[in-house]
Structure formats: C-alpha cells, structure tokens
Amino acid sequence: MPPLASRFVRDAQRSVDIAQAGEIARSASPLGSVPRRELTTARVGLLYELAYLRMFASWEAFLEDSFLRMMCGWISALHLPLLRSPHTPFATIGEARAALLNGRDFILWHNPNAVERRCVKWFSDGVHSEVLASDEARLEWYAAVRHRIAHGSAQVKKEMDIASMGLAGQRYPGASAGSFLRDWRSSEPLIQERWLRTIAVELMELARQIAP
Numbered sequence: 131m132p133p134l135a136s137r138f139v140r141d142a143q144r145s146v147d148i149a150q151a152g153e154i155a156r157s158a159s160p161l162g163s164v165p166r167r168e169l170t171t172a173r174v175g176l177l178y179e180l181a182y183l184r185m186f187a188s189w190e191a192f193l194e195d196s197f198l199r200m201m202c203g204w205i206s207a208l209h210l211p212l213l214r215s216p217h218t219p220f221a222t223i224g225e226a227r228a229a230l231l232n233g234r235d236f237i238l239w240h241n242p243n244a245v246e247r248r249c250v251k252w253f254s255d256g257v258h259s260e261v262l263a264s265d266e267a268r269l270e271w272y273a274a275v276r277h278r279i280a281h282g283s284a285q286v287k288k289e290m291d292i293a294s295m296g297l298a299g300q301r302y303p304g305a306s307a308g309s310f311l312r313d314w315r316s317s318e319p320l321i322q323e324r325w326l327r328t329i330a331v332e333l334m335e336l337a338r339q340i341a342p
Contacts (some may be wrong), residue, residue: 131199131206135337138192142330145185149312149326152177175308178326179279182311185326186276189333190239196341197249197258201226206341209257217252240276242269261339265332271296272329278307298325 152174159165200211203219213219220226230252231237239245242262249256262269271293278290287305294301294310302309311326323331 131196131204131341134192134196134199134341135334136342138188138337139334141188142185142334145181145188146327146330148181148184149174149178149324172308175306175312177308178311178324179308182275182307182326182329183279185330185333186240186272189337192337192341193239193245193258197245198223198226198230199341200257201230201252206257208339208342211257212254213252214254240273242266242273257340261336265336267296268332272333275307275310275329278305 152169155165156169156174159169196206200206200209201213201217201220202223203211203213205211220229230248237248243266246259246262246266249259253259274286274289274293277286278293290305290307290310291301294305298310298313298316302313311324311329313325315323315325315328
C-alpha cells in the first residue's frame with residue numbers, strides 16, 4: 131500500500147497553512163495599511179473556508195483511494211483486508227472502481243455511515259468501518275461544515291448550527307463556517323489551536339489508522 135495517509139497529512143497541512151498565511155499577513159500589517167484594510171476578518175474567514183474545502187476533498191479522496199486498493203488486495207502496515215465471498219481481489223484499481231460504482235457516475239464519501247455500510251458490504255473485516263465508527267458523530271459534524279461552505283440552504287445552515295453546538299458549544303452568526311473554523315478551542319484553554327487545525331489533526335490520525 132502506498133503511503134496514502136502521509137499524502138493526506140501533507141495535503142491537510144498545506145490547507146491549514148493557507149489559512150495561517152492569511153492570519154500572519156493580517157497580524158503583520160500595520161493598522162491603516164492597505165493589506166490590513168483588505169484582509170478583513172470576513173475575508174480571512176473565507177480563507178479558512180477555502181482551506182477546509184480543499185482539506186475535506188483530500189479526505190474524501192483518501193477514503194476512496196484506500197478503499198479501492200484494499201478491494202485489489204493491497205495491505206497496509208496495520209490491516210490485511212478480506213473481501214466478502216464471492217468477491218476476490220480485483221486485478222486493477224479500474225476494475226475495482228467499476229464494480230464499486232456499479233453503473234453510477236460517482237459515489238459520495240463524506241457520510242461516515244454510508245462509508246461504513248459500503249465497507250461491510252465488501253469486506254468481512256473492513257478497517258474503514260471500524261475506524262470511522264469510532265468517530266462517527268464528529269465526522270458527521272465535519273461533513274456538515276463542508277456542506278455549509280458549499281451550499282446555502284436553510285437546512286444546511288441548521289445542520290451547521292448543530293455541528294458547531296456539538297463541537298464548540300455555540301452557534302455562529304449566519305451559521306458561518308469560517309467563523310467557526312477560525313475560532314479557538316475554548317473547551318481546552320491550554321491548547322492554543324483553532325478549529326481548522328483541530329479537525330485537520332483528527333482526520334490525520336484517522337487516516338493513519340486506515341492506511342499509514
């Protein structure tokens with residue numbers, strides 16, 4: 131198995147760095163300067179949202195890539211996948227993808243429960259199911275944050291409020307994903323870490339458990 135988790139960790143860190151660059155540029159710019167005026171709080175929040183979208187897309191790609199390779203019989207340092215009978219390991223990733231899609235153009239990977247069901251269908255001892263189930267509620271909240279950035283419906287805003295209440299214990303004006311991601315983790319004052327990085331680190335650890 132290629133180092134898929136390491137690849138995801140690299141991509142996730144780059145996403146966090148995008149937002150951090152905005153913070154550094156804003157704090158280093160003197161009050162009244164053009165950069166300080168242009169880098170408003172709202173615009174920095176948008177940087178966080180863009181960074182999160184990129185990170186979450188990398189997370190979904192990691193899940194798909196690792197799943198397909200395990201369908202081909204690839205093993206990781208921690209797991210030997212066993213396909214359910216009557217399936218046998220596929221010869222190529224292309225063949226595995228075609229079987230998984232089963233005539234569809236694509237399948238989604240943001241919903242942990244859906245990935246768990248997919249895993250149970252194909253594997254007798256699927257590591258994706260085991261790992262994602264251990265953090266299912268938080269992963270559903272993380273998906274809600276992703277949806278709030280990509281969509282603007284009333285239902286998505288409601289789900290964002292539920293997610294931020296579950297994670298940070300509060301709602302944010304306009305159900306803003308950027309405001310949440312930029313906020314500090316108030317529940318653990320000794321850890322000076324914004325929510326964007328908290329989520330990134332958590333996803334990194336989950337990825338390492340699946341395909342280090």
